[in-house]
Amino acid sequence: ETGVTQTPRHLVMGMTNKKSLKCEQHLGHNAMYWYKQSAKKPLELMFVYSLEERVENNSVPSRFSPECPNSSHLFLHLHTLQPEDSALYLCASSQDVGGDQPPNYGYTFGSGTRLTVV
């Protein structure tokens, strides 16, 4: 497989359930991201992992718990979610860049998990 793969594609869960979203990349990238995309809202960055260490947590509620066991895998553990957490959750990976040159690496995205909390 190539690219970024997210599973499941669709998930319906109750507010008391515990579930996990999985993301896998086969691109040799060293950074991975979770984004939330709600209807009529901009993309919201949730978590960033660089070299398997979390470097950003944009004030995300604790009912979302990320895990990055290695540079190819990223999980988002979900528990006691609220209906307003229903959204498309996108995973992305990239090669971390630095230095003086313009970053010409964008992100490669997965197809997303469409989550509905009932």
Place this chain on the structure above:
Amino acid sequence: AQKITQTQPGMFVQEKEAVTLDCTYDTSDPSYGLFWYKQPSSGEMIFLIYQGSYDQQNATEGRYSLNFQKARKSANLVISASQLGDSAMYFCAMREAYNAGNMLTFGGGTRLMVKP
């Protein structure tokens, strides 16, 4: 302040015509990259085109071109000969070499609808 601004929430274009999607950006970093992504209704984000801040020429990729006006800090996407399959959300994004933790910052998106 917003780093990436897309002022057109939605646009219509007739099939086979060209369309321009606007994007302005704000940065003090001299070194940055600008990206456009397409998001069809299926949800995946598809990379379309890239422009580096030091590039002298406008980027082109098939039917996509980027009208880069550095002094005005604009990076508009031009789609020539629109097709029905171009109907989607389009996002402009920026990655700075030094600022914002080197992360990609997205605009709010423009929904393009192609009419047959």
